[in-house]
Amino acid sequence: xxxxxxxxxxxxxxxxxxxxxxxxxxxxxxxxxxxxxxxxxxxxxxxxxxxxxxxxxxxxxxxxxxxxxxxxxxxxxxxxxxxxxxxxxxxxxxxxxxxxxxxxxxxxxxxxxxxxxxxxxxxxxxxxxxxxxxxxxxxxxxxxxxxxxxxxxxxxxxxxxxxxxxxxxxxxxxxxxxxxxxxxxxxxxxxxxxxxxxxxxxxxxxxxxxxxxxxxxxxxxxxxxxxxxxxxxxxxxxxxxxxxxxxxxxxxxxxxxxxxxxxxxxxxxxxxxxxxxxxxxxxxxxxxxxxxxxxxxxxxxxxxxxxxxxxxxxxx
Amino acid sequence: xxxxxxxxxxxxxxxxxxxxxxxxxxxxxxxxxxxxxxxxxxxxxxxxxxxxxxxxxxxxxxxxxxxxxxxxxxxxxxxxxxxxxxxxxxxxxxxxxxxxxxxxxxxxxxxxxxxxxxxxxxxxxxxxxxxxxxxxxxxxxxxxxxxxxxxxxxxxxxxxxxxxxxxxxxxxxxxxxxxxxxxxxxxxxxxxxxxxxxxxxxxxxxxxxxxxxxxxxxxxxxxxxxxxxxxxxxxxxxxxxxxxxxxxxxxxxxxxxxxxxxxxxxxxxxxxxxxxxxxxxxxxxxxxxxxxxxxxxxxxxxxxxxxxxxxxxxxxxxxxxxxxxxxxxxxxxxxxxxxxxxxxxxxxxxxxxxxxxxxxxxxxxxxxxxxxxxxxxxxxxxxxxxxxxxxxxxxxxxxxxxxxxxxxxxxxxxxxxxxxxxxxxxxxxxxxxxxxxxxxxxxxxxxxxxxxxxxxxxxxxxxxxxxxxxxxxxxxxxxxxxxxxxxxxxxxxxxxxxxxxxxxxx
Numbered sequence: 054x055x056x057x058x059x060x061x062x063x064x065x066x067x068x069x070x071x072x073x074x075x076x077x078x079x080x081x082x083x084x085x086x087x088x089x090x091x092x093x094x095x096x097x098x099x100x101x102x103x104x105x106x107x108x109x110x111x112x113x114x115x116x117x118x119x120x121x122x123x124x125x126x127x128x129x130x131x132x133x134x135x136x137x138x139x140x141x142x143x144x145x146x147x148x149x150x151x152x153x154x155x156x157x158x159x160x161x162x163x164x165x166x167x168x169x170x171x172x173x174x175x176x177x178x179x180x181x182x183x184x185x186x187x188x189x190x191x192x193x194x195x196x197x198x199x200x201x202x203x204x205x206x207x208x209x210x211x212x213x214x215x216x217x218x219x220x221x222x223x224x225x226x227x228x229x230x231x232x233x234x235x236x237x238x239x240x241x242x243x244x245x246x247x248x249x250x251x252x253x254x255x256x257x258x259x260x261x262x263x264x265x266x267x268x269x270x271x272x273x274x275x276x277x278x279x280x281x282x283x284x285x286x287x288x289x290x291x292x293x294x295x296x297x298x299x300x301x302x303x304x305x306x307x308x309x310x311x312x313x314x315x316x317x318x319x320x321x322x323x324x325x326x327x328x329x330x331x332x333x334x335x336x337x338x339x340x341x342x343x344x345x346x347x348x349x350x351x352x353x354x355x356x357x358x359x360x361x362x363x364x365x366x367x368x369x
Numbered sequence: 370x371x372x373x374x375x376x377x378x379x380x381x382x383x384x385x386x387x388x389x390x391x392x393x394x395x396x397x398x399x400x401x402x403x404x405x406x407x408x409x410x411x412x413x414x415x416x417x418x419x420x421x422x423x424x425x426x427x428x429x430x431x432x433x434x435x436x437x438x439x440x441x442x443x444x445x446x447x448x449x450x451x452x453x454x455x456x457x458x459x460x461x462x463x464x465x466x467x468x469x470x471x472x473x474x475x476x477x478x479x480x481x482x483x484x485x486x487x488x489x490x491x492x493x494x495x496x497x498x499x500x501x502x503x504x505x506x507x508x509x510x511x512x513x514x515x516x517x518x519x520x521x522x523x524x525x526x527x528x529x530x531x532x533x534x535x536x537x538x539x540x541x542x543x544x545x546x547x548x549x550x551x552x553x554x555x556x557x558x559x560x561x562x563x564x565x566x567x568x569x570x571x572x573x574x575x576x577x578x579x580x581x582x583x584x585x586x587x588x589x590x591x592x593x594x595x596x597x598x599x600x601x602x603x604x605x606x607x608x609x610x611x612x613x614x615x616x617x618x619x620x621x622x623x624x625x626x627x628x629x630x631x632x633x634x635x636x637x638x639x640x641x642x643x644x645x646x647x648x649x650x651x652x653x654x655x656x657x658x659x660x661x662x663x664x665x666x667x668x669x670x671x672x673x674x675x676x677x678x679x680x681x682x683x684x685x686x687x688x689x690x691x692x693x694x695x696x697x698x699x700x701x702x703x704x705x706x707x708x709x710x711x712x713x714x715x716x717x718x719x720x721x722x723x724x725x726x727x728x729x730x731x732x733x734x735x736x737x738x739x740x741x742x743x744x745x746x747x748x749x750x751x752x753x754x755x756x757x758x759x760x761x762x763x764x765x766x767x768x769x770x771x772x773x774x775x776x777x778x779x780x781x782x783x784x785x786x787x788x789x790x791x792x793x794x795x796x797x798x799x800x801x802x803x804x805x806x807x808x809x810x811x812x813x814x815x816x817x818x819x820x821x822x823x824x825x826x827x828x829x830x831x832x833x834x835x836x837x838x839x840x841x842x843x844x845x846x847x848x849x850x851x852x853x854x855x856x857x858x859x860x861x862x863x864x865x866x867x868x869x870x871x872x873x874x875x
Contacts, residue, residue, distance in 0.1 A: 115477050115495060116503050116802065135808050201654040202587065202672070218586065223595075223657035225822045309596050312657045312820030313813060328473050331602060331812065332620055333804035333844075334494050335473065 107341035114327060114337030126342035136343055138314050139322035142229065143347070146318060147297040149233045154293050155286065158241040162248035163274060177249075181242035188239070192306025195235050196222065222308055225315035232316055236303055240296070244289055251285030252278065298351060319347045429459060431728050433735055434486040436465045436479075437720060438472055439542065440662075441681040442746075442755045444688070449746040453738055460731060469493060480505060480723075487726040488735065490539075491718045493620060496791065497529055497538055498798040506721040508536035512733030517740070525759035527716050529791050529798070539721040540736060543756035544764075545714030547784045548619070548679040549607040550776060551701070555694040557588055557674045566698050570642045573675075573701040577651035580674035590651030592673035594661030595819050602812030604677050607711045608639035611700040611783075615862060618712040618787055622804070622841060624855040629837035631811060632830040638703050640826045644818050657820045669693050680776050683754030687770070697776045699783050710862050713784035742766075786865040788857040793871055799848035807836045 083090075108126055112119035130136050161180055165173045183191065199205050199221040206218035221231040255278055263273040301320035304310060310317030310325065327340035439446065443466060450462045465486070467475065473492045479485045480503075491500050500506055518537070522544060526532060531539050553566065558576070561583040567573040577590025594600045602619055609616045614635025617623040625633065646652050653673050656664070661678060662685075668676040669690040676682070677700075686693050700711050722732045738744045740760060747758045747767075754770040757777060768774060790797040809817065809829060817823035845852040859873055860866055 113802065115473070115492065116499060196658055200658070218654065220654045220657075223654055223820055225820055308658065311596060311816055313809070313817035313822035315820075315822060329469075330494050330806040331599065331810050332494075332622060332806050333801050336805065 104341040104345055107338050108345050109342075110338040112336075112338040113334035115334055119338065122338070126339045127346060129339065130343055130346055135314060135317070136322060139310075139317045139319050140347060140350070142314075142316065143298055143300070143318045143320075146229060146233060146300060147294055149230065150236055150297050151290060151293045153233065153237050154241055154244055154297075155290055157237060158244035158289075159248045159286070161241065161245045162252055163278075165245070166249060166252040177245075180245055183239045184242040186239070188302040189306045191235065191239055192303060196307060199231065223312055225312050228308055228312060228316045232303060232307060235307070236297075236300065239303070240293075244293060247285065247289045247292075248282070251282040251289075254285075255281050319343065323347075430461070431459055431731055432461045432463055433488070433728060433731055434463045434465075435488045435720075435735070436467060436472065436476070436486040437488075437490045438467055438469050440466060441684065442750050445746055445749045445753065445755065448749070449739065449744055452744055453735065460735075462735075483725055485723040485725060487723050487728055487732040488720050489723065490542075490720045494801070496798045496801055497531070497718045498533060498795075499802055500718075500721075501533060501538060504724050506538045507724040507726070507729060508538055509540075509722055509729075509733050509736070510535070510537050512722070512730050513537075513737055517737050520740070520762065521759050522761050525716065529795075530716050530718050539718040540740065541716055541759055542719040543750075544759055545716045546680055546757055546777065547607070547711055547714050547780045549603045549677055549700060549711065550679070550779055551698045552668065552676045552678065552682060553696050553698060554668065554671060554674055555696055557584075557671055561588075561674065563674070566696070567701060568699070569704045569706075570638075570645075570701055571704050574642075574645055574649065574651070577646055577674065578649050581649070581651045588671065589653040589673050590649075591646060591656075591675045591677070592653035592659075592664050592668050593656050593677055594659055594664040595656040595816055596658060596660050598810060598812035598816060600661050600678070600812070601815035601819075602810060604643075605636070605639055605811045605815050607677075607700050608642060609633070609636040610711045610862070611702045611706075611709050612636075612638045613703075613706055613709050613862065614639075615857075615860060616712065616787075618715050618789070621715070621789055622800075622855060623788060623790060623857060624838070624841070624852075627838075627852075627856065629834045629841060631834040631837060632827070636830060637827060640814070640818060640830065642701075642703070643815060644826065647818060647821060652819055657816060680754065680756060680773065680780075683770060683773050683776070684750070687753055695772070697772060697779060699779050708863055709783075710785040711783055713786045713865070714780075715789070785862065786867075787862075788860050788866040788870065790855055793857075793874065794850060794854045796848055796850040797854070800844050800850050803847050804844035805840055807833060807840055809833065 107114075107119075109121060109123060110119040111122045111125070164170065165176055165180075167173070170176075197203055201218040201220060201223075205221070206215075209215040210218060219227065221227050259277055259281070260273060263277050268276070299320055300318055301324070304316055304318055304321050305324065308316045310321040323340045323344045326335065326343060327337045328335050330336070446464070446466075450464055454460060454462055469492065472490075476485070476489060476492060485505070491497060491505075497506075525541050525544060526537075528534075531537060531541060557580060558564075561576075561580040563576045563579055565572070567576045580588060580590045593604065599619065606616045606619060612635035614633050615623070615625045615630055616633075616636070617630075622629075624630065630636065653664075653667070655667070659667070664676060665678060665682050665685065666689075667673065669686055686695070702709055720736070722729050722736070726732055739746055742748055742760075742763055747760055747763045749767075750756055751758050751763055751767040752769055754773040757768070758764050768777075790800065811833065814823060814826060814829045814833065817829070818826055823829055841855060842852050844850075845855070857866070857870075857874070859870055
């Protein structure tokens with residue numbers, strides 16, 4: 054009995070020390086995170102909470118007066134055809150760009166990951182240059198390049214690929230795919246870097262073993278490397294999808310959501326509602342509701358897809 | 370465990386409270402009239418006293434912050450600032466030129482944080498009354514001399530635009546002139562064999578066809594900044610008015626027979642005319658993708674025969690394309706239509722002095738210099754063809770640009786003053802705060818026609834007219850304004866709408 058008590062006493066002391074260590078560790082963790090949490094609260098948390106409040110108001114954003122309207126803005130959104138047009142355009146854009154972005158950037162990364170490739174750092178820089186170029190500059194240059202009298206149309210007509218110049222940005226059919234191609238060119242450098250990081254985490258031994266077993270470069274990639282880097286690919290896909298759903302700058306610069314709303318995405322819709330109006334005042338409250346509704350919809354869709362994925366993997 | 374829960378609760382509390390603590394800048398949801406009155410009645414005497422106190426030390430270093438969007442006269446403004454700072458070594462001008470959208474995004478935040486610029490314009494869509502009620506501006510009467518006020522064209526002062534009662538708040542930038550006349554490139558027309566300047570739809574269509582055929586894919590009939598919906602709106606309204614329709618000026622509202630006049634025969638004629646140009650292939654294919662300044666450049670480069678824009682084009686062309694051989698003509702009318710009109714330019718408020726400005730006297734002095742002959746800003750703007758000044762003496766002396774004179778002549782001959790609800794009913798200020806924009810708008814429909822995204826423009830116009838009528842009725846009811854105030858039954862489009870006409874409706 055006496056022994057047990059002593060043992061229990063020791064246990065309490067070590068437990069206390071463990072708890073103390075854990076607490077100290079927690080304090081350090083929070084201390085290191087404090088700056089990030091502070092910035093998050095200031096620049097993400099606060100605007101989100103403000104947006105929630107604004108979404109319940111009939112407010113132009115320009116006057117001090119606002120009328121509380123409850124969920125009226127959300128109800129109005131449900132019947133707003135242009136909101137749904139922008140909503141689906143955002144998803145259309147994402148569905149088009151994510152697979153292309155993943156495939157092209159992976160292809161480039163795999164090519165550049167080859168140690169035998171001379172001047173790979175030059176190529177890496179070359180592919181990365183569009184990423185650091187300001188989007189508005191890209192937009193202005195691309196409007197010129199893709200213009201009816203621009204070099205692309207000149208090439209197409211000179212080579213008799215097209216009899217008439219193609220109105221890439223002025224035709225509702227081509228405008229969104231054209232934006233996708235330009236975004237692909239502009240952003241694939243970023244994703245290429247992510248893929249490169251993933252590829253470089255694959256041990257050289259794996260490549261050597263595959264070579265010893267007689268696998269060619271294609272077989273090595275599809276049967277060995279790709280399965281190993283798939284988790285990285287999942288993260289890249291998520292990042293790419295998030296960036297695509299909130300695309301704004303390239304659309305704003307090149308088409309302003311036109312022609313006739315063909316490239317209008319949620320971000321341009323929200324911007325237009327919040328800051329410009331042809332008659333009367335803009336509607337910041339309504340725009341906030343649109344942004345939150347879209348954000349909520351994306352979260353719900355993400356959760357549903359995650360659930361489906363979970364069920365499928367269980368069944369497999 | 371309990372400590373953990375408490376810690377989590379505390380953290381959650383902090384996270385919730387911290388953001389809310391910043392909500393002081395959020396809008397009030399109280400009674401509109403009381404709130405407005407409170408803001409409007411904020412005592413400024415302290416500011417004035419403070420400012421006067423500061424005047425005692427004339428050598429005090431002062432920075433005047435000015436924000437606007439006047440890109441059409443940017444060069445002249447820069448020169449003016451240089452000269453002004455030379456003459457006033459204690460004053461530094463911090464001038465920021467933004468786009469209209471950028472301005473709208475930033476001005477509210479600046480004002481809410483009490484850090485508004487000393488001088489800034491009223492953003493489009495907001496009336497002077499609303500701006501004053503929000504505490505944005507202070508009267509300049511006590512800071513400017515009587516001589517200064519006396520040099521202005523009396524037509525540049527208007528209740529609700531520059532003044533509220535006896536208080537003078539804003540100065541308008543220029544005399545209102547219509548924003549939509551057609552410029553033509555004489556060389557392009559000559560090369561295409563167009564010898565007569567077109568006046569009717571069919572003549573214009575024929576001229577555009579000839580230019581496009583002769584251009585062989587390099588030159589087209591008409592070009593415009595189709596990416597800017599507001600420019601397309603002006604085009605549609607001007608064409609419909611020239612066809613004889615009763616249409617309000619841009620951003621304004623009025624009804625015809627109790628309806629928003631967007632699906633009238635004249636509007637359909639105007640849209641049909643634009644569609645016929647599209648069907649002929651006469652519209653420059655880049656029109657939908659470019660802004661108004663880009664269209665201006667491409668016109669000057671000889672890529673199109675015609676361009677529909679305003680007087681502001683003349684100055685940049687003089688600077689960048691001195692050899693451009695061009696002229697200006699009236700808005701084309703449907704065949705057989707004569708004695709018609711386009712909406713005369715409307716006086717709009719421009720810059721005023723910030724209510725919380727620490728240097729209202731210096732700000733007012735800056736304004737006096739900006740409109741004086743001595744500093745050369747007005748005279749250079751007029752001489753370069755940027756605009757018609759609000760100072761008649763300067764126009765008489767410096768208006769030497771022949772194209773500008775021609776533009777002004779045509780504008781004066783073809784435009785008529787159209788009625789506005791603000792001049793008729795004070796509640797119209799509240800109406801414009803309340804009313805919601807209906808989309809697709811008139812400008813967006815024109816864009817749809819140009820991009821061939823719309824085939825049935827009649828249906829789109831009807832939807833716009835129905836939705837606008839419904840919304841305008843709702844907005845009138847919300848602000849307690851009689852919906853019939855939007856109707857002007859005594860309006861004769863062949864004549865200017867005068868004060869007497871407004872009186873008749875009382």
